[in-house]
Amino acid sequence: MKINRRAFVASLGGTAAVSLMTPDEKADALEHYMEDRLREANVLEGILREGKAQQYPTVAELEARNADLNRPYRGGAGALFVPRNDGDRKVNGQLRPLVPMPAKPTLLDFFKYRFSWTGHCLQSATRALKTGMREEVVLASLLHDVILSVMHPDHGWWGAQLLEPYVPEITTFAxxxxxxxxxxxxxxxxxxxxxGYLRVFGADYKPEPYLQRTYEFVRNHKWYEYPRLVTVNDLYAFDPNAKVSVEPFIDIIGRHFRQPKEGLGWDNSPSSHMWRTMIMPDRRL
Incomplete structure (x- = not known):
């Protein structure tokens, strides 16, 4: 199997982390890395084989569906606001039941009571942790899709805005x-x-110019590997039978997430309003 040295070193946390490893640790890490690549190659082969047998909609067909004004909600609405399956639960046409948040909510409270797609995020972060990625990337993988509770379009930007006051710069970038x-x-x-993007965006979809410009910027950035590693973790984190928990990440959260003493939503940060939106999603104004 051909090994990409850059990707392998990045998966271990970078050259600084590798320099601290013993020869035996490096050998073990390489063996695990090769096993993971082989397993993922088999998964991808299955995905591609299934994909060839399916018929995907075109961009025009999807736009025609979006023109239907009798739809119960628009596709970009977050799972807190509409009766949609959110990756963690099937709602069968009903809104998700909510319980009141604690007076000073923490990140873990939002995982428990408000975030959607938590199973997917936990799977993604678990992969990052098991492959030895740096903690800022593990945290990014843990949090990369939690904003889907509120909004789907441009969720990378929305999610970064939500979390930027509380996490390291690398995590925000990723x-x-x-x-x-x-x-x-x-x-x-x-x-x-x-x-799945062939179904969601259309078989003939081409990224819009703003995405192409953003891609060119990120591709040439010194931190390119960090969001790229999040996408790799993302790709293999949709197992509905996976058993995952937030427990392995509590120490990482403690080291890298700046929990405000007032509670998220009440600390007057630039994104406090976004946390309050999740705390009180039924407010009319």
Whole structure:
């Protein structure tokens, strides 16, 4: 099996992290890395094989569906506001039941009571943790899609805005730009275009100019590998039978997430209003 050295080193947390490893640790890490690549290659082969047998809609067909004003909600609405399956639960046409939030809510409270797609995020972060990625990337993988509770379009930017006051700069960068990189394959990192995007965006979809400009910026940035690693973790994190928990990430959250003493939503940060929106999604104004 051909190994991409850059991707391998990045998966271990970079050259600084590798320099601290013993020869035996490096050998073990390489063995695990090769096993993971082989397993993922088999998964991708199955996805591509299934994809060839399916008929995907075109961009024009999807636009025609969006012109239907009798739809119960627009596709970009977050799972807190509309009766839609959110990756963690099937709602069968009903809004998700909510319980009151604690007076000073923490990030873990939002995982428990408000975020959607938590299973997917936990799977993604678990992969990041098991492959030895740096903690800022593990945290980015843990949080990369939690904004889908509120909004789907441009969720990378929305998610980065929500979390920027509380997480390291690398984590913010990775969350903001993982959305864009999802549209662009990278063989060096083993990332392919998601089969699901053929259904969601259309078989003939081409990323809009703003995404192309963003991709070119990120591709040439010194931190390119961080959002790219989030996309790789993202790709293999949709197992409905996976058993995952937030427990392995509590220490990482403690080291890298700046929890305000007033509670999220009440600390007057630039994104407090976004946290309050999740706390009180039924407010009319």
């Amino acid at each position: 969350i903001r730009y993982h959305q864009t990189l999802r549209f662009y394959p990278d063989e060096e990192f083993g990332y392919v275009y998601p089969e």
